[in-house]
Amino acid sequence: MPRGPALVTNTSFFKVQIKRRGSSPNDIKKKLRKASVSVSKELDLLAIQVSKKMARIIDANRRRKGSHTSTNAGLAGYFRTGQGIVVTRSGRNITARIGNINELNALFPYWKVINKGGKPPKPNLGYFGRFQRPIAGSAGTQIWHGGLQGGSPWANKFLIKPQKPIPAMNYIGKTKAWLNVYWKSNIKTKILGKLKR
Amino acid sequence: MSYFRTARNLEISTIKYLKDQIDENWSGVTTIISFTQAYSNTIKLPVVCIRLMDQNTDRLEIGSTTWNHRYNIVIDVFAKSDPQRIDLTDFILETIKDSWVYNTYSHASGTNAEIVATPDGRIMVTAIIENGRVDIGETVESKDRFRQSLIFTVRKDV
DSSP states (O other): OEEEEEOOSSTTOOEEEEOOOSSOHHHHHHHHHHHHHHHHHHHHHHHHHHHHHHHHHHHHHOSSOOGGGTSSOHHHHHHHTTTTEEEEEETTEEEEEEOOHHHHHHHOTTHHHHHHOBOOSSOEEEEOOTTOOOOOOSTTOOOEEEEOOSSTTTTTEEEEOOSSOBOOOOHHHHHHHHHHHHIIIIIHHHHHHHHHO | OEEOOHHHHHHHHHHHHHHHHHHHHOSSOEEESOTGGGGOTTSOSOEEEEEEEEEEEEESSTTOOOEEEEEEEEEEEEOSSHHHHHHHHHHHHHHHSSOEEEEEEEEOTTOOSSEEEEEEEEEEEEEEEEEEEOOOOSSOOGGGTTEEEEEEEEEEOO
16 A cells, blocks of 8 residues: 655655555566556656645745745745755655755755744845845844845845744645645545556 | 634634643643744743644545645744753643544624633544754754744544
């Protein structure tokens, strides 16, 4: 029986594991071999759907709706374009990973804070646009560290260290919860159908 | 009378149940609903923040017009130490493994001074989505230092 999605507690990727019980080992091997290509395709598609779903959740929860929503920039764009999706096959296990931690840390150092909320450990670069310069707080409580001059694209970026906690978006948790439902109501039946053929 | 809708009833019922259980078995733990409130200087650790995250909905069965709602609850445990974080989370997990009472909340039209709870079924956990220590960086703010995040899916019995 297809089991899963087996979700790991490490919030960086989803793991979908397929096991079949009941038939003789030879029957299982034959059926799996026959179905492996179409099941793999189904899981490839699922990985893309999950990644896009995550992007939609980020877009829907953004405080500052801007050009990032329509272009493929920023954290949502990373997931929308399917960057970081890796599907690996090892024996009868097919693992689909969404999001590469090293890439996320390098490109979007704020991805963890946005997900779980809280106060960021260090100032991060924030883009404020030409006419949206952040306003400094009173002496001693400055919440931004000035613009990085030198022309576009740095002129409107500021190092920001918010004094208030960033609300938790929980985009990974929301996607996992959605996947749980989507797996049971849709994908599981499709894969079972392919294995029964 | 004005009645709250299911999602709101479910959130309040869950918070009330967990707050009662925590208050009964722990001392000095503050249960709150607002995430920002957890970072307030006036609230001391440990803090348990419970809220409804979102919901997933599909048909109950093929051909049915009944919705099958699943509600995702998120609990953030802000503890004073690692052992406390582990113990509190474990306690919450044990507490939610059985079902709890779903109340329909209502108040007189025009005033919400008195909210009345009427038992109307039970709430059950159907899946644990996440349960892990929150890691948002190396030099984390003191309230985030020993923080655990627990996300689980519940449904109201049909």
